[in-house]
Amino acid sequence: VHIGILGGTGMEARGLALRFAAAGASVFLGSRQSERASRAADACNKALGGPLVRAGSNREMLASSGIVFITVPYPQAAAAVDACRWLFRPHHILVDVTVPVIFREGHAELAAAEDGTSNAEIVARCLPDGVPLVAAFKTIPAAILADLELPLNCDVIVSGDVAAARQKVIETAGLISSLRALDGGPLRTARTLERMAVLAIELNLRYKKKGARYRIEGL
């Protein structure tokens, strides 16, 4: 599996890179500034103990990746995809992991569109026809992903309107040990996943923890 990360220099990018590289996948960090991606990859490789993660521009990343995770902060996601729009090809699957959250007076709040549309649905509209978007990993805290010593012990719910793309992401997520991937159905489910992510952040704030994440019992 060739995994690319668009905007690959933050904590979420680091977490995905570490987990997928440790699981044996090829990982390529992309950034508008190749330098920044290189520094992030170096830090990952240090943690991994070998040169497993490559880096370059977003253009280079898209040229050598199949499944591309977008990990920029949520307000920049649509513009970041738009800027690379001409580089997407039908073999790509874009995985949106962004969480539309704002912090106000010490509380986490959903920053959803007026009409309730999820950020995933908004980002999907920026892709060329024929390139599917899948929402996943929204409910798993970045800091937990990035701590390789910690078993995830949670589920990732995967949603998207193209069943084959969804299935591919489910299989890819399943490479990560201690993580179970579940089929969440159509992209509209992202409205639920984004709210769940905000609730987990709010529970972390209330209980002074950092790792609240979901397991589905009974499946």
Added chain:
Amino acid sequence: VHIGILGGTGMEARGLALRFAAAGASVFLGSRQSERASRAADACNKALGGPLVRAGSNREMLASSGIVFITVPYPQAAAAVDACRWLFRPHHILVDVTVPVIFREGHAELAAAEDGTSNAEIVARCLPDGVPLVAAFKTIPAAILADLELPLNCDVIVSGDVAAARQKVIETAGLISSLRALDGGPLRTARTLERMAVLAIELNLRYKKKGARYRIEGL
């Protein structure tokens, strides 16, 4: 703890009555037709092995209960509360467990208000001033609650705008073994809980199971 159940003749009512009575709480099933409540209570008491659950009209139930669960189907919840409005007193806490779900072509869909308001918020508006509403138990399948042999092994997230009422419901839910109650903050969180409930139903349909429910890892 004196627990009442408004509309206490369905599976959700049975589940709550069995779990709370088994935990040592006093439980009173209310119905518009006392006869139906009595039959439901008889069935509970048979399962419990003793006369632990009482029954009567909704009026009798409200007169002898502090924490009142409303367990009618979601489209009838607001009218059911409205019909009993004059019987609510400031010591009451109404707990809304309803899930606004519709089934279409084999799929579960959220039946939310146009503007995204939760059913819990709509029901809350039917109560007299000073009677708090708390949303809880929405994400736990009724069939799982009603199977006393089965450990719940899940969390219940409790939300409501009156902190003292929320705390009281958290304590009460904590009486049930194998269930952890978490503080979900303001009533607005019910928008997330209702979506989570629909997602759990959808996962049950997709994976041909009946007991999908949530545990929060890392808290």
